Amino acid sequence: MNKAKKKLLIGALVIVAAVSYLVYAGIQETSVYYLTVTQSSQMLASNKEFRMEGNVVPGSIKQAPDSLGAEFVITDSAKQAPIKYHGTIPDMFKDNIKVVVQGKYDKNGVFVAHTLLTSCPSKYEASKQNNKI
Amino acid sequence: MNELGEISLSLSLVVVVYSAFASFFGGAKNNEAMIRSGQNAFFSAFALYSIAGIALMYALMTRDFSVEYVYNYSNRDLNKFYTFSAFWAGQKGSLLLWAWMLGLFGSIAILQNRHKNSKIIPYAVGFISITMTLFSVLMVHASPVFQKLPELPADGHGLNPMLQNPGMIFHPPTLYVGFVAFTIPFAFAMAALLRRQEGEMWIVSTRRWTIFAWFFLTMGNLLGANWAYVELGWGGYWAWDPVENASFMPWLVGTAYLHSVMVQERKGMLKIWNVSLVTITFCLTIFGTFITRSGLISSVHSFGETTVGYYFLAFLIMVIIFSVWLIYSRRELLRSDNNFDSIISRESSFLFNNLALLGAAFAVLWGTSFPMISEMVRGVKITVGPPFFNKVMPPIALALLILTGICPLIAWRKATFSNFKRNFMAPFLTALVSSVAMIAAGLRDLTAWLFFTVSVFVLATIAIEFWRGVKMRLTDGNENPLSAAFNLVNRNRRRYGGFIIHVGAVCMFIGFTGNMFNDQKELAVKVGESFTVKDYKLTYVGAEYNKPKSTKDQFIATVLVEKDGNKLGYMRPEKNIFSNYDMPNSEVSIVSTLKEDLYLVFLALDGENTATFKAHINPLVKWLWIGGMVMGIGTLIAMLPDRREKKFMQSLMENKKA
Numbered sequence: 209m210n211k212a213k214k215k216l217l218i219g220a221l222v223i224v225a226a227v228s229y230l231v232y233a234g235i236q237e238t239s240v241y242y243l244t245v246t247q248s249s250q251m252l253a254s255n256k257e258f259r260m261e262g263n264v265v266p267g268s269i270k271q272a273p274d275s276l277g278a279e280f281v282i283t284d285s286a287k288q289a290p291i292k293y294h295g296t297i298p299d300m301f302k303d304n305i306k307v308v309v310q311g312k313y314d315k316n317g318v319f320v321a322h323t324l325l326t327s328c329p330s331k332y333e334a335s336k337q338n339n340k341i
Numbered sequence: 342m343n344e345l346g347e348i349s350l351s352l353s354l355v356v357v358v359y360s361a362f363a364s365f366f367g368g369a370k371n372n373e374a375m376i377r378s379g380q381n382a383f384f385s386a387f388a389l390y391s392i393a394g395i396a397l398m399y400a401l402m403t404r405d406f407s408v409e410y411v412y413n414y415s416n417r418d419l420n421k422f423y424t425f426s427a428f429w430a431g432q433k434g435s436l437l438l439w440a441w442m443l444g445l446f447g448s449i450a451i452l453q454n455r456h457k458n459s460k461i462i463p464y465a466v467g468f469i470s471i472t473m474t475l476f477s478v479l480m481v482h483a484s485p486v487f488q489k490l491p492e493l494p495a496d497g498h499g500l501n502p503m504l505q506n507p508g509m510i511f512h513p514p515t516l517y518v519g520f521v522a523f524t525i526p527f528a529f530a531m532a533a534l535l536r537r538q539e540g541e542m543w544i545v546s547t548r549r550w551t552i553f554a555w556f557f558l559t560m561g562n563l564l565g566a567n568w569a570y571v572e573l574g575w576g577g578y579w580a581w582d583p584v585e586n587a588s589f590m591p592w593l594v595g596t597a598y599l600h601s602v603m604v605q606e607r608k609g610m611l612k613i614w615n616v617s618l619v620t621i622t623f624c625l626t627i628f629g630t631f632i633t634r635s636g637l638i639s640s641v642h643s644f645g646e647t648t649v650g651y652y653f654l655a656f657l658i659m660v661i662i663f664s665v666w667l668i669y670s671r672r673e674l675l676r677s678d679n680n681f682d683s684i685i686s687r688e689s690s691f692l693f694n695n696l697a698l699l700g701a702a703f704a705v706l707w708g709t710s711f712p713m714i715s716e717m718v719r720g721v722k723i724t725v726g727p728p729f730f731n732k733v734m735p736p737i738a739l740a741l742l743i744l745t746g747i748c749p750l751i752a753w754r755k756a757t758f759s760n761f762k763r764n765f766m767a768p769f770l771t772a773l774v775s776s777v778a779m780i781a782a783g784l785r786d787l788t789a790w791l792f793f794t795v796s797v798f799v800l801a802t803i804a805i806e807f808w809r810g811v812k813m814r815l816t817d818g819n820e821n822p823l824s825a826a827f828n829l830v831n832r833n834r835r836r837y838g839g840f841i842i843h844v845g846a847v848c849m850f851i852g853f854t855g856n857m858f859n860d861q862k863e864l865a866v867k868v869g870e871s872f873t874v875k876d877y878k879l880t881y882v883g884a885e886y887n888k889p890k891s892t893k894d895q896f897i898a899t900v901l902v903e904k905d906g907n908k909l910g911y912m913r914p915e916k917n918i919f920s921n922y923d924m925p926n927s928e929v930s931i932v933s934t935l936k937e938d939l940y941l942v943f944l945a946l947d948g949e950n951t952a953t954f955k956a957h958i959n960p961l962v963k964w965l966w967i968g969g970m971v972m973g974i975g976t977l978i979a980m981l982p983d984r985r986e987k988k989f990m991q992s993l994m995e996n997k998k999a
Contacts, residue, residue, distance in 0.1 A: 210680060210681075212680070212681045212682055212683050212684060213680065213681050215684040216681050216684050216689050216692065219684055219689065219693065220692065220693075220696055223693060223696045223697060223700060223740075224696065224700070226700075226736075227696075227697075227700030227701075227703065227704060227737065230704065230732070230733045230736060230737070231703070231704050231707050231708075231733055233732075234704075234708070234725070234729045234730075234732045234733040235707075235708075235711065235725060235729065237728075237732065238725050238726070238728040238729040238732060239711070239723045239724065239725045239729070240723070240724060240725075240726075241721060241722070241723055241724075242712060242722040242723060242724040243721075243722070259724055273865075273947065274864070274865035274947070274951075274953055275865065275944055275945035275947055275953040276863055276864070276865065276944070276953060295863075296575075296863060296942075296944060296955055297944070297945075299574070299924055299925045299926055299927055300924050302924065
C-alpha cells in the first residue's frame with residue numbers, strides 16, 4: 209500500500225467515523241419510546257417524553273374554544289388514556305381514527321401532548337369498511 | 342375490456358418468464374435465434390402491459406364501477422383530468438404503470454443496444470425480464486388489477502381530495518420513472534459482470550439512462566415536496582417521513598454513482614465501487630417500495646397493509662444475494678487500472694464526496710428503519726423523527742457543499758499548490774469577504790453563516806470557471822460574449838451541465854438554510870381584528886360559504902395583508918369539507934417572495950365571527966423551487982449527446998476490436 213493510499217484510507221475512515229458518531233449521537237439524543245396505551249402505564253411517574261399510539265374513543269373529543277387544541281381519550285382496546293393536546297388540529301382528526309401523540313404524563317395521569325399525528329389508512333387505499341356497499 | 346386486461350396480464354406473466362429464460366439461455370449458448378426470440382417476447386410483454394393499461398384507463402373513463410379499483414379511486418363528479426390521474430392513485434394502478442414503464446424503457450434499451458452491445462444485451466434483457474416477472478406475479482396473484490365488486494355500485498367512492506392537486510398528478514409518475522429507469526444501468530452492470538466483459542462499456546452505454554433516472558428522481562422528490570407544501574398545510578415541505586426517505590435514499594446513492602463513474606471512465610478506478618453503487622441504488626428502489634407497501638413502518642403515507650410488500654422483500658433478498666455473489670466472483674475483472682497518487686486530487690475528492698453521500702444515505706436508512714430494528718432486537722419500539730435528521734444531516738450536507746466547490750476544479754492525480762491557488766484563491770477571498778459582510782448585516786446563527794459562506798464559495802468557483810472559458814473563447818475568435826457563453830456550454834455539455842446542476846444545488850441549500858429562521862403563530866381572531874407575524878399585519882375581514890359541488894362545502898376566509906403600512910393585498914385560504922370523505926381539507930394561501938413566504942392556513946371557523954388561523958413565515962423557500970428548476974435545466978443539458986462522449990465511445994469500441 210503506497211503512502212497516498214494510506215492517507216486516503218485514513219481520510220475515508222475519518223468520514224465513516226464522523227457519520228457513525230453523528231448517527232449514534234443523534235439516536236441517543238432524539239429517540240423516544242413508541243408505546244401502546246397499555247405499555248404506557250410504565251411511564252406514568254417517569255416524567256419522560258414518549259410517543260403513544262391509539263384509537264380515538266368515539267365521542268371523547270372536546271375541542272378547545274379557539275380550535276387550537278383538544279381533549280380526548282385514546283385506547284388500544286385494552287386500556288384508555290386521557291390526552292390533553294395543545295396546537296393545530298390536523299384535518300383528518302376525528303373519532304375512531306388511529307393517532308400518534310408525543311408528550312408526557314402529568315401528575316394526574318393526563319397525557320399532555322405537544323404533537324398530534326393522524327395516520328389514516330384510507331388516505332391512499334380506500335379503507336376496508338368503505339368497500340362494503 | 343376488463344377481461345381483455347385481465348387476460349393480457351396473465352399472458353404477460355408467461356411471456357416475461359419465457360423472455361428471461363430465452364435471453365439467458367440464448368446468451369449463454371450464443372444462440373442468435375433464441376436471443377431474438379427472447380427480445381421479441383420482451384416487446385410482446387410491453388404490448389400486453391399496454392393493452393392492460395388501456396383497459397384500465399377505459400374502465401376509469403367509462404366509470405365502470407364494477408371494477409373495484411375504479412370504484413375506490415373515482416366517482417361521477419371527478420373531472421377527466423383527475424380521473425386520468427386516478428390510474429396511479431392506488432397500489433394496483435401504480436404496479437401496472439411501473440411494469441408498463443419498465444417494458445417501455447427495456448424495449449428502448451434493447452433497440453439502442455442490440456447491435457453495438459450484442460454481447461451483453463441478452464443478459465441485460467434477462468435481468469430486466471426477471472424484474473418484470475415480479476410485477477406480473479403481483480398483478481396476477483397478490484393484487485389483481487381488474488378485481489370485480491360483488492355488485493355494481495351506483496357511484497364510486499371518489500378520489501381523495503388531497504390527491505386532487507396538479508402536483509399530485511405529476512409527482513408519482515415522475516418518481517416511478519426515476520425508480521424504474523435505474524433498473525437499466527443495474528441490468529447492464531450485472532450483464533457485463535456475468536458475461537465477464539471488461540471495461541467501461543456498460544457505464545458509457547447506460548450513462549444517459551442514469552442521468553435520465555436521476556433527473557426524474559430529483560424532479561419527483563421536488564414535486565412531492567412542493568405538493569406537501571401547498572397541499573398539506575403544515576407549513577413545511579419535507580417531514581422525514583419514511584416514504585419521503587424511501588425515495589430520497591436511492592437519490593443519494595444514485596448521485597454518488599453519477600459522480601464516481603467519471604473516475605472510472607477517466608482513470609479505470611473504483612470499479613467494484615461503481616458496480617456496488619448501482620446495485621445499492623437499485624436495491625434501495627426496491628427497499629423503498631417494500632417499506633411503503635408492507636405497513637412495517639408507520640408513515641403518514643399509509644398504503645394499506647398488503648402482502649405486496651413481502652414479495653418485494655423476497656425479491657430484494659434475492660437481488661442482494663445474487664449481486665454480492667456475482668461481484669465477489671468477478672473481483673479479478675474489477676481490478677483498478679490506476680492507483681491513487683495523492684489525497685489532494687480529483688480522484689480522492691470524488692471518493693470523499695461519495696462517502697459523504699453514502700453516509701447521508703446510511704443515516705437516513707438507519708433513522709427510517711430504527712423503529713423496526715429496535716423492536717426486533719430489544720423488543721421495544723423506539724422511534725426517531727425530524728429532530729434526528731435535523732441533527733445528523735446538516736454537517737454531512739455542509740461537507741457535501743464544500744466538495745461541490747472543490748471536486749470539479751481540483752486537478753486529477755495530484756493537485757499542486759499553484760493549481761490550488763489558481764482555482765480557489767479568488768473564491769476563498771470572495772467567501773471570506775461576504776462572510777464578514779453577513780455578520781455585519783446581523784447574521785448570528787453559526788450553521789446558517791457556514792452554509793451561506795460556503796454557498797458563496799461554490800458559486801464563486803463556478804462563476805470564475807465560466808468566466809475563464811468565455812474569456813478564452815473571446816480572445817480566440819470573433820464571438821460576442823453571449824454566443825461565447827452559449828458555445829462554451831454547448832461544446833462540453835456534460836461538464837457545464839454539471840456546473841449548472843451545482844448552481845441549482847447551491848440555490849437549494851440556501852432554501853434549506855432558510856428553515857432555521859422559520860416563524861409561526863396560531864390564534865383565533867374576530868372579524869375586523871388584526872394580528873402580526875414578523876413584520877406582516879394580518880386583518881381578518883370575513884368568511885364566506887359556497888357549495889361548488891354536491892359533495893363539497895367550501896369556506897373561504899378573507900385576510901388583508903399589510904407590511905410597513907403598505908397594503909399588499911388579500912389572502913383567501915380555504916377550508917373545504919368533502920362529504921364523501923368525511924374530513925376537512927385546508928387550501929392554504931401563500932404570498933411568496935425571494936426573501937420569504939407568508940403561508941396562511943385557515944384552521945377553523947368558530948361561530949359567526951371568529952376564525953382560527955395559523956400563519957408561517959418561511960424564509961428563502963422560493964430558492965428551493967428555483968434551485969430545482971436550475972438543476973433540471975442543467976441535467977437536461979448534460980443529458981444531450983456530446984461530441985467528446987461519442988469519440989470516447991468510439992475509442993472504446995476500437996479498443997475492443999484491437
